[in-house]
Amino acid sequence: MRISVTLLQYEHGIVRQTIDVLAEVVKGGRAPERKADVEELMSFLLDYLDRFHHAKEEECFFPQVVNYFPKFKEDVDGIYDDHVEARELLEAGIKALDEEDWETFNSLSMKVVHHMTAHVEKEENNIFPTVDEDLPLEVDEAMNQCYQDFLRNFGEDYYQKAEMFANEIQDRLLGPGFFDKGIY
Ligand SMILES: [Fe+2]
Ligand SMILES: [Fe+2]
Numbered sequence: 001m002r003i004s005v006t007l008l009q010y011e012h013g014i015v016r017q018t019i020d021v022l023a024e025v026v027k028g029g030r031a032p033e034r035k036a037d038v039e040e041l042m043s044f045l046l047d048y049l050d051r052f053h054h055a056k057e058e059e060c061f062f063p064q065v066v067n068y069f070p071k072f073k074e075d076v077d078g079i080y081d082d083h084v085e086a087r088e089l090l091e092a093g094i095k096a097l098d099e100e101d102w103e104t105f106n107s108l109s110m111k112v113v114h115h116m117t118a119h120v121e122k123e124e125n126n127i128f129p130t131v132d133e134d135l136p137l138e139v140d141e142a143m144n145q146c147y148q149d150f151l152r153n154f155g156e157d158y159y160q161k162a163e164m165f166a167n168e169i170q171d172r173l174l175g176p177g178f179f180d181k182g183i184y
Helices: 003-027 032-068 070-098 102-134 137-152 158-174
Strands: none
Touching: 003 032, 003 102, 003 137, 003 158, 032 070, 032 102, 032 137, 032 158, 070 102
């Protein structure tokens, strides 16, 4: 186990949770009536996903992955392209929401959902298992230092705030306990 990987997996949990909320709202055709809440959700996604999670992966994680596991060079190039595409989809979605172009907003939102689901699976199934097993421990340590320095730009309580927001927006948009149904 490597802490550098575990932390990214934890972050993916919040990504999954919030894009699931977006998917449910869009599939239910409820974005127009919940515009203000959806705006909050989209702006959280742009901040958390693009400015925080993807930027941190690019600054602290993937450069070392390519260094130690050159076989992943092409995959990592693809991952960087995915990050750009996620940002572009989110920005275009926010614009469509602002303009109340619901058809475009719904279609872009579902693209974000499918794109991010596939992206997270690519990282978790293809790259993380090798890193988790074979990354030298001192490199894992250096990555964690990099994560901590990176986190400082967002505030030490950013994780706590993000987790609270994810739970709160889920309850607000879908009703309390929505994703608990059928899991336990
Ligand atoms: Fe990523
Ligand atoms: Fe990721």
